[in-house]
Each structure stands twice: as C-alpha cells, then as structure tokens.
Amino acid sequence: MRDRDYLGEFEHIIVLALLRLNDLAYGVTVRQEIESRTQREVSIGAVYATLDRLETKGYVTSYHGDPTPERGGRSKRFFRVTAKGLAAVNSTHRALQSMIEGLSLTRNSS
C-alpha cells in the first residue's frame, strides 16, 4: 500500500464504525453507531455511497445475510474491513497525529 492512501473524513468515520461493530456491521447498525457517537443525522444513502466507494478501493468487503421478516423478506448486506482498509486507517491516524503534534488547539483571545 502506498503511504498516501488516506481516508476522507466520512470514510474514516465509516471504517471506524465497521471496526467497532465487528461482525454486526450492516446499514442500520453503521448508521446508528455514527449517529449515536457523532450526534449527527446521517442518511442511509450517504452510508452506502461511502461503503461502495470503500469497497471499490478494496478497503472493505461485503456479503449478504439471509432474508429476515422484520425487513420485509430482504437480506442484510454485512461489511468487513480488509487488511488494506486497516492499513489505510493506520496511515490516516499517523498523518493526523503528525499534523496535530506540537499544536495547541485552544485559540488565544488576544
């Protein structure tokens, strides 16, 4: 993997949500996890658009579960972070850490 394979802000949040949810990561749980932790309402369309982009980049994989009655007979699409995705999270964290290092994030009033 190249060192410049960084994640965008929402991609970063989505991958972290997948890592937190482990084997239970699908549209509903990912959306709820992000909403409860970031306090911002996220649309299911935005979640899937980002997950599809991450899958195209090889950072996540997906598979379909069995159809369930509470979903009107539709199946869940589960997501997992790949090794490449995990490496991208780490390199994004390293980049952010290096940018933050030595900074005081409180603004002087003068």
Add this chain to the structure above:
Amino acid sequence: MTAQQHFRQLPRTAVWLLDLFTPAEQAESIQGDLLEEFSLLALKSGISSARRWYWRQTVKTVLQLVSVSFVTAPWLTALPVIGGLLLGKLFGPMVEPAIFAVIERYQVAEHHFSTYMLLASTGIDVGHLITFLLIGFAVAFASKQREMVATITLALIHWAMVVVASVYVVTTTGNDALLWRLTWYFADCFVIVLAGAIVRMHRLAVLSRPLKA
C-alpha cells in the same frame, strides 16, 4: 405490530421515489434497512414520527444517489443526455413542417377549418410533447440504471435553454405574450422526466417478475 403491518404504513410516495432512484444492486439493502429502522422508530416514537424520519431519509438518500451517479459514472449519464439534446435539435424543428404537411396533404384547411385551427396551434404543441416523450424514452433506455438522473438532467438543461431563449426574445422584441409559451416548454420537460419514470417502473416490474420454471 409485524413488519408486514409496518410496511403498509410506509409513506407510499417516498417508497416510490426510492424505487425510481435506487440502483437495483442497492435496492434490497437500502429499502430493507429503512423498513427495519422505520419499524423500530414506529414502536418507539409512533407512526407519524417514523413517517417524518422516513421522508427525511428518502430525500437525503435520493440527493446522494443523484450526486453519486454523476461522480462515479459521469459519461453514462452525460452521453444519453447529449444524445437527447441532439435528438431534440434534430426532430424538434421537424414537428411544425410535419403537421403542415399533413394539413396540406388532406386539405384540412379547405374542408374542416376548425380542425385546421386546432392542428395549427395546439396540434403543434402536442406534436412537440410527443416528440419529447419519445426522446425521453430513448434517453432512459440508453442510460441503463440511471433513467431518472439522465432524464431529469436533460429536462433541466432543456428548461434552462428555453428560459434563456424566451427571456432574450421577449427583451429584444418586447412581446411578453411569448412568456406564455413557457408553460408548454415546461410540459415538454415534464414528459421527458415522465418517460424516465415509465421506463424505470417497467424495468423494476420486469426485475421483480418471478422466473418461469
């Protein structure tokens, strides 16, 4: 309350909008997720709150799907739209001569003057509507899973072009009666999008049809 009962209480128009814009490969997951959360929310906060939430999710999701469609495959959307504009340029100016050729051929003005008046005024506008409906069908068929995005884009470009042209003509000639033509031009845009919706609904019906053994 079961999922079946909640399914009946979903806002039908919102479900229809999602059907129109969601690509087939994402439809099952997105609609299943929304139904699951709708059911949970309906039990927790009541049906009206769940319906409001469903509508918010639908509007945001549709906007997201439209923007993704442009970003991920711009040419799949742009090429049918350019084709539609060229078809409009090619066939649009043919409507009026074609109707007058029919009038001449059957000597309508001599035998049925009222029919002649109707054909020479409303007939031309209806001819344009049919032409743009057919162009909308052609664009929707060519744009595969992006029927709505392609036809809405074509309709918006067509609308912008006719508004600019109408305003230019009105300001240079001073004849503001021409602005009334905008209602017909708006109808042309509407039938382009209508054609996209018809093709989309037809494709969904074909996809959901059970396979014969």
